[in-house]
Amino acid sequence: MIILFNLFYQFGDALSFLLLAAIGLAVIFGMMKIINLAHGEFITIGAYGTVVSAKILKLPLPIAMAVGVLVTVIFGYILERIIIRHLYGRPLDSVVATWGISLIVSQSFLVIFGPSFEGLQTPLSNFQLGAYSYSQYRLLLILISISILILLYILFLKSNFGTLARATIENPKIASTLGVKVDKVYTVTFCIGSALAGLTGAIYAPTMTIVPSIGQAFIVSAFVTVVTAGASPFIGLIPAASFLSLIQTSVTFYYHATIGVLALLFSVILIIRFLPKGFSGLLIKLKK
Amino acid sequence: MLKKNNIFTISVFIVLLIIPILFDDFYINNISYFMIWTFISLGLALIWGMGGILSFGQTAFFGLAGYSFAIISINFSDIYAVGIWSPILALAITAIFGAIVGYFLFYGGIYDVFIGIVTLAITLVLETFMAQTAGPEWTVGNARLNGFNGMQGMPLIGIKIGEYKFDLQGIGQYYFIVFLAMFLLWLLYKIKKSNFGLILLASKEDRTRVESLGHNVKKIQMITFSLSALLAGVSGILYTNWGGYITPSSMGLIASAMPVIWVAASGKNDFFSVFFGCILLVYISQTLAVNGAQYAIILMGLILVIVTRYFPEGIILMLKKLLTNKFLSKK
Numbered sequence: 001m002i003i004l005f006n007l008f009y010q011f012g013d014a015l016s017f018l019l020l021a022a023i024g025l026a027v028i029f030g031m032m033k034i035i036n037l038a039h040g041e042f043i044t045i046g047a048y049g050t051v052v053s054a055k056i057l058k059l060p061l062p063i064a065m066a067v068g069v070l071v072t073v074i075f076g077y078i079l080e081r082i083i084i085r086h087l088y089g090r091p092l093d094s095v096v097a098t099w100g101i102s103l104i105v106s107q108s109f110l111v112i113f114g115p116s117f118e119g120l121q122t123p124l125s126n127f128q129l130g131a132y133s134y135s136q137y138r139l140l141l142i143l144i145s146i147s148i149l150i151l152l153y154i155l156f157l158k159s160n161f162g163t164l165a166r167a168t169i170e171n172p173k174i175a176s177t178l179g180v181k182v183d184k185v186y187t188v189t190f191c192i193g194s195a196l197a198g199l200t201g202a203i204y205a206p207t208m209t210i211v212p213s214i215g216q217a218f219i220v221s222a223f224v225t226v227v228t229a230g231a232s233p234f235i236g237l238i239p240a241a242s243f244l245s246l247i248q249t250s251v252t253f254y255y256h257a258t259i260g261v262l263a264l265l266f267s268v269i270l271i272i273r274f275l276p277k278g279f280s281g282l283l284i285k286l287k288k
Numbered sequence: 289m290l291k292k293n294n295i296f297t298i299s300v301f302i303v304l305l306i307i308p309i310l311f312d313d314f315y316i317n318n319i320s321y322f323m324i325w326t327f328i329s330l331g332l333a334l335i336w337g338m339g340g341i342l343s344f345g346q347t348a349f350f351g352l353a354g355y356s357f358a359i360i361s362i363n364f365s366d367i368y369a370v371g372i373w374s375p376i377l378a379l380a381i382t383a384i385f386g387a388i389v390g391y392f393l394f395y396g397g398i399y400d401v402f403i404g405i406v407t408l409a410i411t412l413v414l415e416t417f418m419a420q421t422a423g424p425e426w427t428v429g430n431a432r433l434n435g436f437n438g439m440q441g442m443p444l445i446g447i448k449i450g451e452y453k454f455d456l457q458g459i460g461q462y463y464f465i466v467f468l469a470m471f472l473l474w475l476l477y478k479i480k481k482s483n484f485g486l487i488l489l490a491s492k493e494d495r496t497r498v499e500s501l502g503h504n505v506k507k508i509q510m511i512t513f514s515l516s517a518l519l520a521g522v523s524g525i526l527y528t529n530w531g532g533y534i535t536p537s538s539m540g541l542i543a544s545a546m547p548v549i550w551v552a553a554s555g556k557n558d559f560f561s562v563f564f565g566c567i568l569l570v571y572i573s574q575t576l577a578v579n580g581a582q583y584a585i586i587l588m589g590l591i592l593v594i595v596t597r598y599f600p601e602g603i604i605l606m607l608k609k610l611l612t613n614k615f616l617s618k619k
Contacts, residue, residue, distance in 0.1 A: 035401045083597055091401050092342050093596045096552055099344075099545055100592030107582040107589070216541055220412050223405045258420055265413045269392055272406065276397035 006132055010253065013138055014245035016145035020204070021218040022225035022241065023148060024197035026233035029226055031169055031189045033091055034084065037098040039222055040215025041105035042194055046072045046201025048109065051210050054120055061123055065202035072198025073191050080190040088186070109212035117210040137207065144203060148196070149238065155192075156234065165189060224268045230278020239279040244268070296608060297473065297560045304466050308459055317530075320462045322570045324526045326469055329550045329566040330476060330559060331519030337556035338485065339512050340492030341399075345389075345407025346520040347544040348414050353382040353521030354534035355418070355433075358442040363429035371446040371455070375525045379518060386517025390510035399495075411539045418536035438535030445529045456529055465526065469563065472519070476559045488512055520547075542585060549592045555605025565604035 025039045036042070049068030053059045059067065079101065087094035124136040156162040167175040168185045176182045200218065208214060225244060229236030247267050252260030275282050304323075308316050328346050336342050356378035364370050389410065393403055422435025433439065446455035456464060479485045491498045491505045499505050528534045537543060554565025569588070576584035599606060 033401075035405060083593060086597060090600075092404075093600060095342065095401050095404055096548060097593050097596040099548065100589040100596070103542065103545055103589030104586050104593070107585045110582050111580075111586075213541075216412075219541075220409055223409055227402055227405055227409075258417070261416065262413065265409060268409070269406070272398055272402070273392050273396040 002129055002132070005129060007249070007253070009134055009139070011245055011249045012142040014249050015241055016142045017218075018221050018225045018241040018245050019145045019149065019237065020141070020200040021222040022229070022233075022237065023145075023152070024193045024195075024200065025222045026226050026229065026237050027152070027196060028190060028193035030233040031165060032088070032186055034088070034094045035091070035098070035226075036193065037095055038079075038102040038105060039098075039197055040219035041102045042072050042076065042197035042215070043201035043204075043218050044106065044109060044212065044215035045075055046198030047205040047208070047210060047214050048113065048117070048201075049198070050202040050205040051117060051120055055118060061120070061206070065199075065205075068202035068205070069195055069198040072201070073195045076194025076197075077187070077191050080187050084190060085183070085186065106212050106215065113212065115211065119208070119210045120206040122206050135207075141203060148199070152234075161185075161188065220265075224264065228268055228271050228275075228278050230275070230280035230282075232280040232284070234280075235283055236278050236280030239283070243271075243279070296564075296611075300560075300564055301466070301470055308462060313458060316459055316462045318574070319567075320465055321530055322567045322574070323465045323469060324523055324530055325547075325550070325570050326523075326563045326566045327472065327526070328520040328523035328547050329554075329562050330472060331516035331523075332547045332551045333556050333559055333562040334476060334479075334519065335512055335516040336551060337558075337562075338480065338492065339488050339509060341509065341513070342401075342404045342548075343407045343513070343516065344404045344544055344548065345409075345411040346516065346547050347539045348407065348411035349382050349386055349517040349520035350524035350527070350543075351411070351414055351418070351534065351536070351539035352385055353378050353524035354528040354538065355439065356381045357525045357528055358439045358534055359428045359431045361442045362431040362439075365443050369447050371443055371448075375445050375529075378525055379521050382521030382524070383514050383518045387510060387514040389517070390513030393513070394506045394509045408541075408544065411544050412541065415536045415539040418539070436536060438533050438537075440533045442528065442532070444532075445525070461530070468522070472522075473559055473563060480559075484508065484511075545592075546588070549588050553591050553595045553603055555602025555608075557601070558605045558608070561602060561604040561608055565602070568604075 021043075024042065025036060028034055028036050028039075046068040049071035050061075050064045051068075053067040054061055054064035057064075057067075083097055083101070084094060087097055122135060122137050124140065126133045126135050128134075156165060164175070164180050165185055165188075167178070167180055168182050172182050175185075201215070204218075208217070225237065225241050226233055228244060229240040244264055244267065248260045248264045251263040272278070277284075304319075307319060311319075328350055331349075332343065332346050357375055360377055361370050361374040364374065389407070392398075393406065398406060418433065419436045421433035422437070424432070426433040426435070431439065444455040444457060446453070448454075454460065480489075487498060487503050487505070487508055491503075491508065495505055524534070524538075527538070550566040550569045551562055553569060555561035569591075573584040573588055576587060595603060
């Protein structure tokens, strides 16, 4: 029983990490076919926003997290207005430009805040089960990641904005002739993606060492999850993240963490070799 | 008779050949260092400019070649002419690895931004893997991998015949790199004009159409990818030889952004512009790095954003075209 719970805890922890790392990237990629290489730096901004407002402005943690998310959204909005919107329809160029942004942001953080910043304590306490000790906060993270997915699902499938957004993905030109403000849909989508990245940074900030390269801890996980999710990340995200975290957890359980990461990458390479359209492609095929 | 397109190339190489007469060893070594990076950039220009395939993981091949060279030459330092065959063997390993990665990418049907992400993931995983090899259990034969501090103390490229000994360093290294760059630029122009190059260029425009004409596009892309890995490997080996060390951070996120910046800013469609622009940009970031490396990286990031936003063709290529039109075109 305890071993089962332990496995569930490890699996849930890895799963929520992959989901939260990838979700912002997946929204932007799924809607706009743009891979935001500065995604990791958006997470960094969310984390620093939270830590700075909690430590220097002495705000309580939940409000500090909201500030972190808000700062990231503002940054994403400005970026979309100045640069990203000029690169729609040039996917490779948008990747290259966001990479430049990523370098600028991470190095600026290094200049402004120095190589490391005083971190926060993990909120909530630990509890004991058998020989192991578990963090309540990490259990909360699992719940948060699931509720975010449900909220996004409602937003994109049930709300008015969702209908406009799906019409825009399907065919931007026809959507705009029907009166959809395609530009606005893109801007809002980019802001939602930024908010999700900022949220990831904000809620993981109390569990990590705050360094300017904090976003890099997420970026590889985010990329591999989105890649294995395939062309429609909304459908493929959950199966891809579950599958990858299952592999990572079980290999880490039997060997050690580095081998777990290597196994993760190796399985990604195999998946894209045999399922080039990722898990979403597989699901769509099965449905037909 | 000179073709007008070649005037820039020839004048730059004449200047490069004269430089050792005018400057002392310190500058010659620095300029060698700048030129070492041109090979990885040329490889990226080949796959990105000609093939339309953007790889973010060229540094994986750079690091792989550097580490293979270090491991092989440390282990077999007693065997005759190790300084000749160890770099060649390391290049072969890199090219084969490039072909394997290329096979998975192109035969797996991965295209566009996904290629960038997969290649970036490969280089980051290699970095993570090498960075944790600090412990004594991570040795290959006699060579300690040394984790984050990287490997040192490998024998130089070179050969010893009887009493006579030639090591690749100083002015010899400088001329070797200049001639190698000349040869490779010539070779790349030949490839561009060949059937192979034309099919590659056409596949950038419309892959399906070229395939329906009966060409094996996947195979051509795989070979090109392997060639570009080979060129990145040349940089990796020369870098390891130049500084006498190779570290995991040469495969990290910042390091892998650099070739993309140099190539994008110079003009990815023209090999000469990439060669010249790369030297110039490495020089600029090296000079700035004296005042703090992070400022140099911020500037490089800015250059990348501004170039993709306003000069998608590349600055050096744009200037070259401007000069050609102004002075060399016959009305």
